[in-house]
Amino acid sequence: MRDDGKLIWKINDVSKRKQRESKDPKYEGLFSERFQTPEGYQFRMCVFLNGTGQGKSSHISVFIQLCRTDYDDVLVYPFKGHCSITLYDQNTNPVRSKKEHYTVKFKSNNSRCFQKPAVENNPENGVAEFVSHDFLVQHESEEACEDKKPVYLCRDTIFIGAEVKCSVNRIERFFTSTRKAKHKLKVAGTEQKAAGGMNESAKKRVTEDLISKGIGLTNSNAQEDSTFKQGTAVLKGLQESEEKLAKLEQESTRNTSIEQTAADKALGVVLDTSLNLKQTVQADRKTAVETKRKLDSIIGETNSVYHSAQQDMRDDGKIICKINDVSKRKQRESNDPNYEGFFSERFQTPEGYQFGMRVFLDGAGQGKGSHISVFIQLCRTDYDDVLVYPFKGHCSITLYDQNTNPARSKKEHYTIKFKSNNSSCFQKPSVEYNPENGVAKFVAHDFLGQHESMNASNEMKPVYLCDDVIVLGAEIKCCEPVYSDVDVDLTNRNFLAGDALEDHANNDDVPIDA
Numbered sequence: 001m002r003d004d005g006k007l008i009w010k011i012n013d014v015s016k017r018k019q020r021e022s023k024d025p026k027y028e029g030l031f032s033e034r035f036q037t038p039e040g041y042q043f044r045m046c047v048f049l050n051g052t053g054q055g056k057s058s059h060i061s062v063f064i065q066l067c068r069t070d071y072d073d074v075l076v077y078p079f080k081g082h083c084s085i086t087l088y089d090q091n092t093n094p095v096r097s098k099k100e101h102y103t104v105k106f107k108s109n110n111s112r113c114f115q116k117p118a119v120e121n122n123p124e125n126g127v128a129e130f131v132s133h134d135f136l137v138q139h140e141s142e143e144a145c146e147d148k149k150p151v152y153l154c155r156d157t158i159f160i161g162a163e164v165k166c167s168v169n170r171i172e173r174f175f176t177s178t179r180k181a182k183h184k185l186k187v188a189g190t191e192q193k194a195a196g197g198m199n200e201s202a203k204k205r206v207t208e209d210l211i212s213k214g215i216g217l218t219n220s221n222a223q224e225d226s227t228f229k230q231g232t233a234v235l236k237g238l239q240e241s242e243e244k245l246a247k248l249e250q251e252s253t254r255n256t257s258i259e260q261t262a263a264d265k266a267l268g269v270v271l272d273t274s275l276n277l278k279q280t281v282q283a284d285r286k287t288a289v290e291t292k293r294k295l296d297s298i299i300g301e302t303n304s305v306y307h308s309a310q311q312d313m314r315d316d317g318k319i320i321c322k323i324n325d326v327s328k329r330k331q332r333e334s335n336d337p338n339y340e341g342f343f344s345e346r347f348q349t350p351e352g353y354q355f356g357m358r359v360f361l362d363g364a365g366q367g368k369g370s371h372i373s374v375f376i377q378l379c380r381t382d383y384d385d386v387l388v389y390p391f392k393g394h395c396s397i398t399l400y401d402q403n404t405n406p407a408r409s410k411k412e413h414y415t416i417k418f419k420s421n422n423s424s425c426f427q428k429p430s431v432e433y434n435p436e437n438g439v440a441k442f443v444a445h446d447f448l449g450q451h452e453s454m455n456a457s458n459e460m461k462p463v464y465l466c467d468d469v470i471v472l473g474a475e476i477k478c479c480e481p482v483y484s485d486v487d488v489d490l491t492n493r494n495f496l497a498g499d500a501l502e503d504h505a506n507n508d509d510v511p512i513d514a
Helices: 014-023 133-138 222-312 326-335 445-450 499-504
Strands: 006-011 042-048 059-067 081-087 100-107 125-132 158-166 318-323 354-360 371-379 393-399 414-419 437-444 470-478 484-486
Touching: 006 042, 042 158, 059 081, 059 133, 059 158, 081 125, 100 125, 125 133, 318 354, 354 470, 371 393, 371 445, 371 470, 393 437, 414 437, 437 445
Parallel strands: 100 484
Antiparallel strands: 006 158, 042 059, 059 125, 081 100, 081 158, 318 470, 354 371, 371 437, 393 414, 393 470
16 A cells, blocks of 8 residues: 555547446445555545536546544544545657646635544545546547647546645554464374275085995805895996095086186275276375465465555665575576576665665676676656656666774765666656666776675674675665646636535435444
């Protein structure tokens, strides 16, 4: 959240939004994100592209709303200050000398709009007839760089800004920050084994002793004796046949049991393999699910870090960068011919220009192998269409003195200053970063070695390299106004504030967010 009392809001698809708004009688307005003054008051913008109140269907209506915060008990109410609403000129034609932004200014009053909020947002206060639809069409262009007149509607997009200044220094600003906790994920798996077996059966056969049955027969005559012998031989043959048959049955049963056991073992192996494959598939599925969760968590943390970095970006045109392991980095840099330099985080000027600092510890260009080279780069932003280019200002690069000896009267920082120019480095960025501009021979390696120390508190000379660490800084100051306001006569303007807002509260055509 911006804490300088300013907001620039980009609204796309103006014609489509206005058409939908005209068909919805209960439309409650288009709301911006919140922004905060240095004293701690929070506001947001409310826009009706098809107008509301006396500006219905003919004008764009723009209001601001005072929002409830956690620190309202220590803020002074009613809020007293100055408010301005701006429609930004998007014309980028270099022939024009300056931007002609359309601005309306007004003061706060003692109405309910600026009292201590009892709900989430106070009633709106602003301009019902901010700018007419006809005026917007007259200043519309598809290619803003071709016209010499102001362009307020370009490619169906407008930029609206607000600035709120407190007329009394109430309290110091409050800063709050939140951090997200990290989640640990564990994967547990179990292994199972299956076993099977088969039972064997045995079979016994009992035969009668037919031979013993013939012992009691009489041998009264030869015929009977011959008959008896023949019967005995037949019985023996039958007994031998039955014994052979029993052996064959036993052998067949044993072979069948062996084959059945082998089949059972093979089936068990197949079942074990199938079970293992099933467990592997389940484990892989769990791993894939956990991996997706981790990736989603990493993406979420990355987005959070990015948005946090955007919110925490310095906006005073200054940056201080600490570089560790200078000797190791310089050695790696000297061995890599394609090294692109050490790039700092972005920082922003109060006017909205964003820069980054690029450092070559082993040097670049004429400083290669002998000096530290330091450059700045102008970065692309979402609001380049409303900024004036080429950028004109003063730049300074500083190597900080790390000597902490209390006997020394002051720090001796090493600073080089230069001005912007009309090169491509300071033109409107067409890619993410413009070419570098800075000092190829910023500071010599020998000079840095002469001012190196492992214990900066005992030295009397400046210490620029301490414990293999250097501290670099940059400061950018814009030397020309970014825009020029167009004075607007507010005599015939319609404001919705105080009692006037209450009069419109009963009108269905004027949605009021109380």
